[in-house]
Amino acid sequence: MTLTALTVTALLEAFRSHEPTPGGGSAAALSGAVGASLLAMVAGLPKPRAATEEDVERLVAAGARCTALARRLEELIDRDSAAYDLVVGAFRMPKSTDEEKAARGAGIQRAMQAATEAPLDVMRACSDAIEQGAVVAAFGNRNASSDVQVGLELLGAGLRGAKLNVEINLGSVKDAEFVSRAHAEADRLEAESGPGIVAAREHLRS
Secondary structure (H helix, E strand, O other), X not given: XXXXXXXXXXXXXXXXXXXXXXXXXXXXXXXXXXXXXHHHHHHXXXXXXXXXXXXXXXXXXXXHHHHHHHHHHHHHHHHHHHHHHHHHHHHOOOOOOHHHHHHHHHHHHHHHHHHHHHHHHHHHHHHHHHHHHHHXXXXXXXXXXXXXXXXXXXXXXXXXXXXXXXXXXHOOOOOHHHHHHHHHHHHHHHHHHHHHHHHHHHHHHO
């Protein structure tokens, strides 16, 4: 059974267990999924602030995008845990001979890169949803402003939490080009998220 098929109670029990998964990466994806879902909800509420047909269309499009991103982040809850399980499996490979050691080393590197790509995808999805948040904040129902703010906070937490996982995994990756590229993208996504949240909050105050 996948993590996302569990009840909320069972999922929280899984996070509390002594097993290494689900861990922080899955938690970051869950945070982002809830945040994007809140934005999608607000975008679909009646009596929006959108004053023109064009604004309504932008709000509807933002809601649809947030729904898609929420579903993407939901998938990443399980994908992150599966990627970490691959890392654990790679470290358990035999290492008695030179050939086994080489195969184990290569397996670990493949697994670590996969374990880095998962939280990077979480960051990408959270960043995209934060960008949509400005539209939802500008044109959504004003009475749901607190829901927008909670959604943005959860997306920000998901993005920053995923970045922590990217950084710790990159410490074990030997491919310098991959490390440089991943670090650069993670830094960019984090830097861009701050102004996006600020812009959305400004719309809520206007």
